[in-house]
Amino acid sequence: MTAGSEPARYADPYLAGVGLGLVLLASYVVAGRGLGASGAFASAAGGLVQAVSPAYAAANGYFSRYVGPGVSVWQDWLVLEIIGACFGGWLSARLAGRVRWEAERGADVTIPARLMFAVLGGAAMGIGAVLARGCTSGQALTGGALLSVGSWIFMLTAFAGAYALSPLIRGAWR
C-alpha cells in the first residue's frame, strides 16, 4: 500500500456471500466435507499435547480424536485449510491495500483492554466450539447448508448468546 492511498472498499455482502457459498459447495463436491476453523485449533492443541506426552494424548477422550501414532498435525485437512485461509486473507487484504498493524477497538478502549477481551472471548469460543463440535464455519455454514438440526440449534443459540450480551459491549465500540 502506497502512503496516503485509501484502502479499497469491501465487496457487496451478498456477492461475497454467494462467493463464500460457492467455495463451500466446491468443498462438498471435491472433498466430501465443508469448511471449518475451530477443528484446526483442536488438531493443533492435540499436537501440542501429543508432543508433551503421547501416552496422555492417546488416553484423553478428546485429543485422541485428533492425534495418534503416525498422524501428523501438518497433514490434517482443517489445519491445511486454515493455513490456506490465512494466506488467502493476507493476499486479499494486501491486494486491497488493507494490511495494517493495528488493534481494532473503540475510541475509548486501550490496547491492553482490547487484547484482554479478545483472549477471553476467544477462550469462551474455544469452550463452546468443543461442546458444539464446531464453530461458525463447521456448524453454521457447513452443517447449516446441509440442513443439520444440530447446526441450526448452534446457530440460533450462538446468536441468542451474542445478542443477550450485546448491550454490555455496545459502548466499547463507539
Place this chain on the structure above:
Amino acid sequence: MTGSSLFVPLTVGLAFGVALERAGLGSARKLIGQFTLTDFTVFKVMFSAIVTAMLGSFWLGRLGLIDLSAVYVPETYVLPQAIGGLVFGIGFVVSGLCPGTSCVAAASGRIDGLAVVGGIFVGILGTGLAFPSIQSFYDSTSRGTWLLPDVFHLSYGAAVLVIVLIALGGFRLVEYLECRP
C-alpha cells in the same frame, strides 16, 4: 502425503480466506455491527452463503451430478450444541471475531485478531484437558445425522424452499433496519 491431498485443502482454504476478507469479515468492528444492529454484513454474507451452498448441493444431487450422501453431515447432539452455541455466542460478541475470521484478521495485521486466535487455542486446550469430567455431557442427547426435513415432516426440497424464503425475508428486514434514520 500426496500432492493433491495437500492441494485441495490449501486451495479451498485460500478461497475461504479471500471470501471472508473481501466481505470485510476480518474486521471486528464490522462483525460487532451485527450485534449493535448497525451493520448486518454478517447476516447477509452468512445467509447468502448458506442459501448458495444449500441450493447448489440440492440441485447437483437432484440432477445426479453429485452423491449428496457422500458429503459428511455434522451429527446432532442437542444439549451440548445448544449450550456450546450459547457460550460460543458470548465469546463471539466479547472478542468481536469468530475462529475463521480471527485468522483472517490476524493475517491482515490486526493484533486483536491474533489475540483471539490465542484465546481460542487456550480455550480448546483447556476444555480438552478437562474432557474426562465433561465427556458424559459431551456425548449426551445424541441424535445422529438429523435433518430439518425430519423435524418438520417436510420433503428435503420443501425445507430448502422454506429456508430460502426465510433468508429473503431476513434480507428485506435487515435492509430496512440499516436504512432507518
